[in-house]
Amino acid sequence: MITCHVRYVIDPYQLAEFEAYAKAWIAVVQRLGGTHHGYFLPSEGASNIAHCLFSFPSLADYEAYRQAALGDPQSVALVDSVVEKKFILSYERSFMRPLLS
Template sequence: MITCHVRYVIDPKKIVEFERYARMWIPLVEQFGGQHHGYFLPSEGANNIALALFSFPSLADYEKYRLESVNDEACQAAFKYAEQTDCVLSYERSFFRPILSSDTQ
């Protein structure tokens, strides 16, 4: 399993728009075989940082999702919404391999 951590720099005046954008992506990731762990909006501390976590069975499955999402109508609508509202200023992705309680050595 591979977990993608996305760190967003967002416009703090556009939290409502970013939340709408986030809610668009949760079912889309799941539609492409991923498991979304949610978006995390600012609370205390920095008011312009948001996070997302989602997993795919493998990096190859994630790459397949990335390739297929480019041509998906609903994904294109989500990309366009973020661009039109300018709620996402920048983002960076990191990938992690989780250790779960059920894992054995």
């Protein structure tokens, strides 16, 4: 299993926009074969940092998801909304493997 961790720098004045985006992406990831572990939004401390975690059985499965997302109308619309509204200022993506009991 491979888990993708994304650290977002968001516009704290557009948190509602980011929340709507996040909820929609959870469904996209699940529909395209992944397991989404959720988004983690600002609460205390920094108000402009959010995180998400989602997993695929392998890196090859993740790459297949990325290709499928490029042609998926819902994911394309979500990316377009980020470009238009600029509620995500930047993001960093890293990959991890879980250590489970």
